[in-house]
Amino acid sequence: MATGVLVTALLAAPAQAQSRTDSSPSPEAPIGTVARTVGDAHFEPGPCPKTPEPIEALKEARCGTLTVPENRATPSGKTIKLGVAIVPAKADTPKPDPIVWLAGGPGDDAVGEAKMAIDGGLNRDRDVIFMGQRGTYSAGPALLCPNVDEFNARVGLAFDAPSTGRLHVDATKACRDKLAGTGADLSAYNDTESAADYADLRTALGVEQWNVFGISYGTDLALIYMRLHPEGLRSAGIDGILPPSKAGSAVAWTSFRQGTDGLFKACADQPACNKRYPNLSATFTKLVSDLEAKPVTTTVTVPGSDKPVKVVLDGGALVTWLATATHVAEGVPRSLDELANGNPQRIAQQWAGWRTNPKGIGVTSHGLANGVFCSEWTPYESQDAAIQGGQEAYPSFPRSVQAQAPQLPFLHEDCDVWKVPPAAPSIRDVTRSDIPTLALSGTFDAQTAADNGPYVARTLSNAKVVTVPYEPHVVFATSKCAQEIAVSFFDNPAAPKTECLKSLKAPKFEIGPSR
Numbered sequence: 001m002a003t004g005v006l007v008t009a010l011l012a013a014p015a016q017a018q019s020r021t022d023s024s025p026s027p028e029a030p031i032g033t034v035a036r037t038v039g040d041a042h043f044e045p046g047p048c049p050k051t052p053e054p055i056e057a058l059k060e061a062r063c064g065t066l067t068v069p070e071n072r073a074t075p076s077g078k079t080i081k082l083g084v085a086i087v088p089a090k091a092d093t094p095k096p097d098p099i100v101w102l103a104g105g106p107g108d109d110a111v112g113e114a115k116m117a118i119d120g121g122l123n124r125d126r127d128v129i130f131m132g133q134r135g136t137y138s139a140g141p142a143l144l145c146p147n148v149d150e151f152n153a154r155v156g157l158a159f160d161a162p163s164t165g166r167l168h169v170d171a172t173k174a175c176r177d178k179l180a181g182t183g184a185d186l187s188a189y190n191d192t193e194s195a196a197d198y199a200d201l202r203t204a205l206g207v208e209q210w211n212v213f214g215i216s217y218g219t220d221l222a223l224i225y226m227r228l229h230p231e232g233l234r235s236a237g238i239d240g241i242l243p244p245s246k247a248g249s250a251v252a253w254t255s256f257r258q259g260t261d262g263l264f265k266a267c268a269d270q271p272a273c274n275k276r277y278p279n280l281s282a283t284f285t286k287l288v289s290d291l292e293a294k295p296v297t298t299t300v301t302v303p304g305s306d307k308p309v310k311v312v313l314d315g316g317a318l319v320t321w322l323a324t325a326t327h328v329a330e331g332v333p334r335s336l337d338e339l340a341n342g343n344p345q346r347i348a349q350q351w352a353g354w355r356t357n358p359k360g361i362g363v364t365s366h367g368l369a370n371g372v373f374c375s376e377w378t379p380y381e382s383q384d385a386a387i388q389g390g391q392e393a394y395p396s397f398p399r400s401v402q403a404q405a406p407q408l409p410f411l412h413e414d415c416d417v418w419k420v421p422p423a424a425p426s427i428r429d430v431t432r433s434d435i436p437t438l439a440l441s442g443t444f445d446a447q448t449a450a451d452n453g454p455y456v457a458r459t460l461s462n463a464k465v466v467t468v469p470y471e472p473h474v475v476f477a478t479s480k481c482a483q484e485i486a487v488s489f490f491d492n493p494a495a496p497k498t499e500c501l502k503s504l505k506a507p508k509f510e511i512g513p514s515r
Helices: 056-060 110-119 146-152 162-181 191-204 217-228 249-268 271-276 280-293 315-340 345-355 366-380 383-393 411-418 452-457 480-491 499-503
Strands: 011-013 036-038 041-045 062-069 079-087 099-102 128-131 210-215 233-239 296-300 309-313 437-442 463-468
Touching: 036 191, 041 191, 056 079, 056 110, 062 191, 079 110, 079 191, 099 110, 099 191, 099 217, 110 128, 128 191, 146 162, 162 366, 162 411, 191 217, 191 366, 210 217, 210 480, 217 233, 233 480, 249 271, 249 280, 249 315, 249 383, 271 315, 280 315, 296 345, 309 315, 309 345, 315 345, 366 411, 383 411, 437 452, 437 480, 452 463, 463 480, 480 499
Parallel strands: 099 128, 099 210, 210 233, 233 437, 437 463
Antiparallel strands: 036 041, 041 062, 062 079, 079 128, 296 309
């Protein structure tokens, strides 16, 4: 449930740090400059993970690889390598407790998100550690499936038609067969193993105490990490919160409803927007039903190409478009109004541009994503329960739309062919902890609802819940105020500075020409 194309690649760039192999470093040795083995884990300084596009923040990074067992149930079996990059603090005297970044997804690579973290000032006083999660782009092996990405770019197919579902499952099965054929143990790519990887990274780097900051799916991993490996954890920030106890299709529907209602209300609260686009929620709901009954087909061009792209917009496509379009909220009312009045071009062009972006091909770890979905989500949420989530959120939607949660189409069907065993039921436990926690959300978040902040805080005795108005999924990526709050929290977890919230204003929505 990532916010965009957040990706990384193979280990290649020259290391910036001096390599040391002594097992007892001097206290002043910077983090990531010393080789160390602790238990079954080994950190080795070396080349930095390479990204598809250069990331300025990584030029000064200290880098290397963490080697861990692929499956800790068989520690004498295969090992995997995880790319690590440590961006130094800007301060001359960094605080001793770094921040480790947990990426979105599942399937995104943390190293590829370094620009977001550093642009947000996260390394003001502390080193920030990025490790590609197992199976992701900078890991060895990287469990990538370009064929699935290419299928998802086929915007000329009806989004939620049964025929599309069959092709979707065929692509997933081909992905699984390819990855299994490499000898990868697909059952080992999950949150339990990933949390253990981060626990091993802390000890292998010789870090006594650190902080975690997770975004989107990374909040799910952060909460599991807090529960399974609380030792050495000073504080945790979670932004765009996905509680492990609720992860699945039903919560995707409730989140979508809450985030889009927030956007529609903001339009209704602005006289100009409300006058030009009254009853926006009703307009959207009617469009979904109308398009599902009679999809609209059009042709657009997308940035970087003059080639015409055929686009089919049905009800399911419109739902998933809107989940992402909350990131460009200013244009949503105008786009929906134009579609309702026979002009699908704005929405079709955005939909095609996002789905066909070549930067999204071959960068997501479907091996990790399906490992999480199919062992931790679908075994504990039946297909009937998933559909019920759609029915409760939008009773008037056609059943074919209700059956495919926003951004999670054909999830159960995919998991039927992925064939990994379910995780232990405890994977769905709530996290109970007194670790200081910052729970950040945005009121326009249509992917992980703002209500998830208070929900997780019920069992986190030292949680600070902060909801940033008018912001979409992952507020740290878009809000200077959220960035200031996060940095101040790591400086003083007991009292993050939230004064900037008072000055935030709703976006000025686009007003199209009168008809």
